Amino acid sequence: MTMTRNLIALSLAAGVALAALPAAAQQAESPAPPKLSWSFSGPFGMYDQAQLQRGFKIYREVCSNCHSMDFLSFRNLADPGGPGFSEAQAAAIAAEYKIKDVDDKGQPIERAGRPADYFPAPFPNAAAAAAANGVAPPDMSTLAKARTYSRGFPWFIFDMFTQYQEQGPDYIHGILTGYEDPPKDFKLPEGGHYNKYFPGHNIAMPQPLQDGQVTYDDGSPQTLAQYSKDVAAFLMWAAEPKLEQRHRIGFQVMIFLIVLSGLLYFTKKKVWHEVEAPREAAHGQDPAKTTL
């Protein structure tokens, strides 16, 4: 017993030592962005169509001036589990874009967009994007899954059970609302902008959104906080367009597996009954002296 107790004490000590480590290492890092509540979080989470439409408006009027979104096409706007535009609306949106193509004679032309076209990039290539912006702005197709922040021990373990999967949108919302004046002792390099939540605080992108910048038609508050949340939700959909289908099928699969496991458990119980509780024992005989 002493040995077991020693062992438990040792492992506890090791655990505490490990847990204490990140505290020292994290001081230099950025603060964690606030955790927001998202309609798409949790096992039954679904996108808020109105929010995705507002987010798309911000993407279209602000973000898309510098950021590409290569993997999304106009038809995706009418896909189930998305912003909920009708096919006609998606086609109308596509028609407002100019798409580079070649005509029957092989001559380069610009034509109106069609639902099957992908969102055109604002710059012809990465070098042009970098020349215009200092740094090439990242593509937005997978951005909400490509950005995160360190959760640290022990939070990353709890995240497994709480299903926290929204680090990306939380981080994007944090960045969009995290612009502020640099502290006095912070030396901001030329062309940089101070952002509370950006690793190293020096971000190339100037503050993209201000209060009142984009007009909402549905009466939602036209504030930076609302804009940031809406565009982060939109980017989450852009990165994970099949989330609703995943949650729906996931629930069905879970129910199926739990029922199946239950049935298999009782099957196993029945099969093993003779081995685990020999009937000789029940009759007060010594099972070692009989055969199974």
Add this chain to the structure above:
Amino acid sequence: MSGHSTYQPQNKVMQWLETRLPIGGLIHSSFVAYPTPRNLNYWWTFGGILSFMLGVQIITGIVLAMHYTAHVDLAFRSVEMIMRDVNYGWLLRYVHATGASMFFLAVYIHMFRGIYYGSYKAPREVLWILGVIIYLLMMATGFMGYVLVWGQMSFWAATVITNLFSALPGIGEAIVTWLWGGYAVGNPTLNRFFSLHYLLPFVIAGVVVLHVWALHVAGQNNPTGIEPKSDKDTVPFTPYATAKDSFAIAVFCILFAWFVFYIPGYLGHADNYIPANPAVTPAEIVPEWYYLPFYAILRSIPNKLLGVLALFSSIGILAFLPWLDTSRVRSARYRPLFKQFFWLWVIACIGLGYLGSKPPEGAYVLISRIFTAYYFGFFIIILPLLGIFEKTKPLPNSISDSVLKAKA
């Protein structure tokens, strides 16, 4: 132990086949009549779980390969198109990516179980070594599969891991160039990784057949570590083991589905959703979680060559386990000291896993070194000495004796 076949086909066609190719008898003696110790606990179901996972990975992988394009300019996009445009492509990909993690989780439990109950000891040395070979093949396959996504972490993991060989004196650089098929990780590298990633799972399946064959020759170990002595100690594989394994696989699938449907991003790294860019090094290069303990061992040693040697030895040493452990008692149940050192070793492995995800600086390095020393010390000092000095507990007379005692 595999015994003679008692298979008597009733069906005329099967009788005809049996006299020409006794495959029915082979299956019957291996998976029906095969005697398994009656006292196996649920840790013994991970063999079945692993076979199931290998099947899942091969089936989802074959379908994914129908949609994937192994080219540096197209690979990342083709993966995203699988996620977006292929019917249930997101499901195939998340099952395959999460499945790799589940496969490793199961193999680690399987290995810990083997070590705890001394399943590697005579006459099961070959069985154990075949298992180590399967594990090595899994590591290579998993690594190459991760590279196929061609995100930032794919590219830089490929660069770091292949560069390990450059530490070898004299021939190192030439080996790395040969592995890459060029002077940097590029299109030839991606293509050969795809080819090998498709090939190796079938090699694994082949070694699994040998593993199961060796298992059926030596018979399964069991929690007491003593061999079955009579029919009372065993039950036939079907229905007993099949029923128990089926239940365990279903429960394991619940865990699997939790990750696939609710937290598919949890086990991956966000940087792998950024397309590979040879011009930009990520802030930190971290392998998948199942390689982290070995990554920590590599980085705990300041000399590159010694670090690489330590990395390979940490896996290679497992093959020598049957001879490093000098104790004649198999199961930790009757080895009070071994049991404690074993759990400390598990803590060291998990601790190294955590440290592998942390930057190699300050206290992290120091603790990595302590755990690395313990990891190797467990094999080359503790295990050989324990066999000599440890006072083991008395073994039960037979498996059925121990089962009945436990009930009384």
